[in-house]
Amino acid sequence: DRLIEMGxxxxxxxxxxxxxxxxxPELCLTPEQQKRARQFVVDMRVKKPIIIxxxxxxxxxxxxxxxATGITNHINPWGDVEPCPIIQFSTDSIHTPGKTIKEKISGSAFLQDxxxxxxxxxxxxxxxxxxxxLAELVEKHGAKDVTARKTAMSELGAMTVRTSQFNPGNEIPEKSWAYRIAKRFWFNDFGVYRGKDHQSNSAPAVLAKQTTPPASEPPLVELEC
Ligand code: SF4
Incomplete structure (x- = not known):
């Protein structure tokens, strides 16, 4: 409401x-907090006169x-093309001569992989x-750390598996018809996930395996001869 008052x-x-x-990392949202944040956005979109x-x-x-869907990539202040603003590794620069920016983004083996x-x-x-x-991919392509601090790989190595916005079974659809239409045309997955199985390597799957207790051994049964 304060933002709306400010214009x-x-x-x-x-x-x-x-x-x-x-x-x-203690500030990362839990799946429940993430769900509440999503619900808040969906609710406010039909209640408040502000675009969210x-x-x-x-x-x-x-x-x-x-x-992943190819909607966005990121170019840093030095011209390096990165998958997104927080993945600060690159194999391509907008300053390299001979190719257009479009060719550098759509033709990059690192970005395709x-x-x-x-x-x-x-x-x-x-x-x-x-x-x-992600660290394996960066190494495979020899992608450069394009941060000023040059510690991005060790930072990545220190990270652990944690949940994100992917929370199967807890999807919250838009209530607003305007956002539904806009997303139908301009912001969706464009089919990139079609036919792909996320039940093995995603965080929810990996964390579920870690917390599933090992099956107890079945009792021995004496066989009669
Ligand atoms: S979801 Fe993660 S990897 Fe994808 S664009 Fe956002 S921060 Fe980058």
């Missing part, structure tokens, strides 16, 4: 990712990653869910 016309909702040299942008869900409430890995692993955020797989 603000739109706002972005982002959810914390524990990146950087002084990350605070979030980047993690389609109109049906299914999670998505904008970098990133989209494949991210979309096959989870509908959520691969940085949060599987930093280990």
């Amino acid at each position: 603000v016309m739109y706002t972005w909702f982002h959810v914390y990712r524990p990146m950087g040299p002084q990350a605070s 942008v979030d980047a993690y869900f389609d109109g049906e409430g299914d999670a998505l990653c904008p970098a 990133f989209r494949k890995l991210a979309s096959e692993t989870t509908r959520g955020c691969i940085v949060l869910e599987r930093p280990d797989l």
Whole structure:
């Protein structure tokens, strides 16, 4: 309400990712907190005269990653092309001569492999869910750490598997017909997750396996001869 009083016309909702040299993973949202944040956004979109942008869900409430779907990539201040603003590794620069920016983004083997890995692993955020797989991808492509601090790989290595916006069975569809239509045309997964199984490598699947107690051994039965 305060933002509306101040004349603000739109706002972005982002959810914390524990990146950087002084990350605070304790501030990451739990699945329940993430769900409440999503419900708040969906509710306010039909109640308040302000546009609310979030980047993690389609109109049906299914999670998505904008970098995996190819909706967004990021170019840093030095011209390096990154999968997204928090994945600060790159194999391509806008300053390299001979190719257009479009060719550098759509033709980049690193970005293509990133989209494949991210979309096959989870509908959520691969940085949060599987930093280990992301680190392997960075190494495979020899992608450069394009941060000023040059510690991005050790930061990635320190991360653990944690949940993100992907929370199967708890999808919250848009109530607003305007957002539903807008997302139907301009912000959805564009089919990149079709036919992909997220029940093995996503964080919900991995964490469920870690918490499932091992099956107890069946009792021995004496065989009669
Ligand atoms: S990898 Fe995570 S932070 Fe990056 S665009 Fe996808 S969901 Fe957002």
